[in-house]
Amino acid sequence: MNxxxxxxxxxxxEETEQVAWVPFAGVHAGSLLGYTATxxxxxxxxxxxxxxxxxxxxxxxxxxxxxxxxxxxxxLGCKLVWADDAPxxxxxxxxxxxxxxxxxxxxxxPTKESGRIPMIMDVMRRMKxxxxxxxxxxxxxxxxxxxxxxxxxxxxxxxxxxxxxxVIEFLEYCDAIAMKMAEYYIEAGMDVIAxxxxxxxxISSDHFEMFMSAPFKKLFDHIRELGxxxxxxxxxxxxxxxxxxxxTGPDSISIDENVDLLAAKAITDKYNVALGGNIxxxxxxxxxxxxxxxxxxxxxxxxxxxxxxxxxxxxxxxxYAVPVENTIGVVQAIHEPDSVREILKNYVAxxxxxxxxxxDYEHLEKPLVEVFTxxxxxxxxxxxxxxxxxxxxxxxxxxxxxxxxKFTIKENIARCKKMGVPNLPSMYINGELKFRSLVPAKxxxxxxxxxxxx
Amino acid sequence: xxxxxxxxxxxxxxxTTFLKNFINELSDFRLHLIINEFGKEGVDxxxxxxxxxxxDEINNGSIFCSCRLDKFEEVLGKALSGKPDIxxxxxxxxxxxMNVRKILNQKDKFSDVEYMGSICLIDARQFLKVYExxxxxxxxxxxxxxxxxNKTDLASKExxxxxKGIVKMHRPGAGVHTTTYGRIExxxxxxxxxxxxxxEEPILQxxxxxxKKYLLRLKPGQAPGKLQKFVEMxxxxxxxxxGFVEADGxxxxxxxxxxxxxxxxxxxxxxxxxxxxxLSGNGLPVRKSLRKAMEWYxxxxxxxxx
Numbered sequence: 001m002n003x004x005x006x007x008x009x010x011x012x013x014e015e016t017e018q019v020a021w022v023p024f025a026g027v028h029a030g031s032l033l034g035y036t037a038t039x040x041x042x043x044x045x046x047x048x049x050x051x052x053x054x055x056x057x058x059x060x061x062x063x064x065x066x067x068x069x070x071x072x073x074x075x076l077g078c079k080l081v082w083a084d085d086a087p088x089x090x091x092x093x094x095x096x097x098x099x100x101x102x103x104x105x106x107x108x109x110p111t112k113e114s115g116r117i118p119m120i121m122d123v124m125r126r127m128k129x130x131x132x133x134x135x136x137x138x139x140x141x142x143x144x145x146x147x148x149x150x151x152x153x154x155x156x157x158x159x160x161x162x163x164x165x166x167v168i169e170f171l172e173y174c175d176a177i178a179m180k181m182a183e184y185y186i187e188a189g190m191d192v193i194a195x196x197x198x199x200x201x202x203i204s205s206d207h208f209e210m211f212m213s214a215p216f217k218k219l220f221d222h223i224r225e226l227g228x229x230x231x232x233x234x235x236x237x238x239x240x241x242x243x244x245x246x247x248t249g250p251d252s253i254s255i256d257e258n259v260d261l262l263a264a265k266a267i268t269d270k271y272n273v274a275l276g277g278n279i280x281x282x283x284x285x286x287x288x289x290x291x292x293x294x295x296x297x298x299x300x301x302x303x304x305x306x307x308x309x310x311x312x313x314x315x316x317x318x319x320y321a322v323p324v325e326n327t328i329g330v331v332q333a334i335h336e337p338d339s340v341r342e343i344l345k346n347y348v349a350x351x352x353x354x355x356x357x358x359x360d361y362e363h364l365e366k367p368l369v370e371v372f373t374x375x376x377x378x379x380x381x382x383x384x385x386x387x388x389x390x391x392x393x394x395x396x397x398x399x400x401x402x403x404x405x406k407f408t409i410k411e412n413i414a415r416c417k418k419m420g421v422p423n424l425p426s427m428y429i430n431g432e433l434k435f436r437s438l439v440p441a442k443x444x445x446x447x448x449x450x451x452x453x454x
Numbered sequence: 455x456x457x458x459x460x461x462x463x464x465x466x467x468x469x470t471t472f473l474k475n476f477i478n479e480l481s482d483f484r485l486h487l488i489i490n491e492f493g494k495e496g497v498d499x500x501x502x503x504x505x506x507x508x509x510d511e512i513n514n515g516s517i518f519c520s521c522r523l524d525k526f527e528e529v530l531g532k533a534l535s536g537k538p539d540i541x542x543x544x545x546x547x548x549x550x551x552m553n554v555r556k557i558l559n560q561k562d563k564f565s566d567v568e569y570m571g572s573i574c575l576i577d578a579r580q581f582l583k584v585y586e587x588x589x590x591x592x593x594x595x596x597x598x599x600x601x602x603x604n605k606t607d608l609a610s611k612e613x614x615x616x617x618k619g620i621v622k623m624h625r626p627g628a629g630v631h632t633t634t635y636g637r638i639e640x641x642x643x644x645x646x647x648x649x650x651x652x653x654e655e656p657i658l659q660x661x662x663x664x665x666k667k668y669l670l671r672l673k674p675g676q677a678p679g680k681l682q683k684f685v686e687m688x689x690x691x692x693x694x695x696x697g698f699v700e701a702d703g704x705x706x707x708x709x710x711x712x713x714x715x716x717x718x719x720x721x722x723x724x725x726x727x728x729x730x731x732x733l734s735g736n737g738l739p740v741r742k743s744l745r746k747a748m749e750w751y752x753x754x755x756x757x758x759x760x
Contacts, residue, residue, distance in 0.1 A: 074660065075658075076660065076663045077663055077664070094663055099739050104663035107515055108662070108663050110661070111659075113659055114660065116658065
């Protein structure tokens with residue numbers, strides 16, 4: 001049985017002799033050949049070359065062809081800011097600031113000719129031809145809610161309180177786009193359509209059921225009708241939404257380290273949905289050692305009572321600069337668990353001792369807003385949490401201080417530990433945890449800041 | 455071989471008036487017009503029909519959008535089979551013509567066409583306002599070979615200079631002329647000859663999701679004064695309001711650009727009467743002001759469609 005067959009069986013909820021492994025090497029693929037993120041996300045030849053390198057080095061059962069949640073937004077007029085070591089971010093939200101949320105014309109839905117879609121479909125076809133028999137290929141599309149946020153900006157969070165009907169209508173439009181994208185990618189040979197919607201972690205399960213259940217169910221049904229398998233990717237602390245996500249009927253769900261995988265699996269097993277995850281992206285994959293990576297995988301597998309319906313994967317898009325040896329450690333652990341167990345026998349995780357000094361929260365001159373993120377440039381949930389903080393900074397100006405701590409910097413990991421930050425993104429005001437994973441509405445954040453003003 | 459001119463320009467730039475002049479300039483040739491309007495209800499076609507030129511209309515979407523592209527190719531193919539000397543394509547004011555060369559370069563489909571370039575009309579009075587909000591204007595300028603800054607009698611010298619600067623920034627190689635009432639001189643056409651071509655760079659196609667379009671179906675028998683009051687309540691929030699309206703037993707062509715209301719008696723017999731197309735975009739709160747206008751004048755609109 002080849003690796004692809006193992007994954008397909010897993011997605012069909014059958015028993016397998018080995019756990020399937022799907023490295024989400026998006027921009028990281030480029031780093032293997034010295035290409036920048038921008039190069040692999042814009043140049044089809046370089047992307048193809050880099051993906052082939054991933055296929056060779058990481059021996060995947062499945063792999064995504066492109067990991068860029070901004071493809072659809074770009075087709076719809078969002079300007080992108082490109083980076084060398086991360087996917088692009090959306091620089092403007094065309095519908096932001098409009099007093100009323102009004103759904104655009106369906107004639108604007110991207111076609112196979114729009115934006116980078118022709119390049120992407122071409123690479124998909126080439127990958128299918130080259131490795132399609134042994135590797136399941138994932139076509140990643142931007143989930144309806146994240147797309148809605150790209151187009152409408154932070155205003156969407158207010159709309160959800162002020163104008164429910166308009167949000168429902170708008171999400172139907174975003175869902176129609178997702179369905180079209182799925183069609184294009186399935187036509188180009190994708191075995192699995194991954195609906196990537198990181199912002200799902202930012203809403204309550206009530207809101208999920210009110211706004212998201214219907215469009216996601218429709219989307220997964222559509223993918224199934226087209227003969228492909230599906231996955232629902234979320235990142236951030238989506239613990240409260242795992243069950244409602246299962247109810248929308250995807251073949252699998254993928255989570256990051258913010259969700260307790262074993263607890264989540266108990267739920268997904270109940271619904272017979274496969275679960276993928278959740279090697280920590282920064283602490284383990286980026287900053288950890290090879291042994292840390294091996295140990296994480298072995299511990300995870302050893303603690304999992306039932307490996308049916310499980311896919312090993314990074315929590316989300318792998319950071320650009322993940323050391324190759326770390327991923328290789330993962331590959332080794334999944335393919336050779338017994339020998340790796342041996343290597344790890346005497347292993348003790350390195351605990352780097354970095355001293356950080358916390359502010360004197362009791363005696364601050366003005367309110368201090370601290371935003372702890374994975375990286376607001378790359379993690380969509382963090383971008384919007386940071387967006388809310390930036391908006392507050394604009395409102396209050398010099399009357400407050402505001403700072404972002406990215407988890408990609410070792411010193412900040414130490415700070416997170418010392419502060420006891422439970423998960424990312426989180427927002428603290430004067431040293432107190434105020435918003436955890438949920439992006440606050442403008443008024444809510446302003447009220448919280450005003451409350452601590454002297 | 456038929457020569458083809460593309461006419462572009464944002465809503466209300468004066469393309470239709472220009473076309474009348476342009477057709478007169480070309481009266482020695484056999485012409486074929488292809489008119490494209492964003493709305494379902496062609497208004498320009500009605501106005502141009504009286505010129506007696508062979509005319510095709512493609513309505514309800516831009517010809518350069520993939521949703522209408524097949525129709526455009528079909529109509530163009532048919533036009534070419536008639537072997538006219540010149541084909542003039544008037545693109546809708548909301549169209550993004552970035553792919554015009556790619557379309558016309560399909561030699562297997564259109565071997566008998568010589569693309570003469572794109573003539574872009576600009577409304578000197580409105581340009582600086584809409585330039586900021588409407589993305590397509592930049593795209594129309596980017597592919598233009600000849601730019602006519604129209605309605606200069608309604609703009610100041612400073613405005614015109616500023617417009618020239620912006621045009622130059624987007625399309626340094628294009629010929630630029632100022633004019634009024636859409637007049638063109640045949641000598642201006644020379645710089646539009648295919649000598650100066652922008653490079654064939656791959657251009658990413660994207661859509662403008664901020665454009666808004668409504669169709670107001672009016673109740674029959676409007677009072678002209680009241681209709682004006684009604685339209686003026688939301689006119690500031692639009693790019694264009696256009697359509698034929700029956701009032702006091704006469705047909706009027708309501709044709710407003712920016713904040714100025716204009717309605718003139720129309721002698722022809724248009725197919726669609728009492729349909730008013732409202733076009734707006736990027737942040738203009740037209741839905742709200744329209745709703746307010748309908749509250750003030752509940753007797754005017756029978757139905758509003760998107």
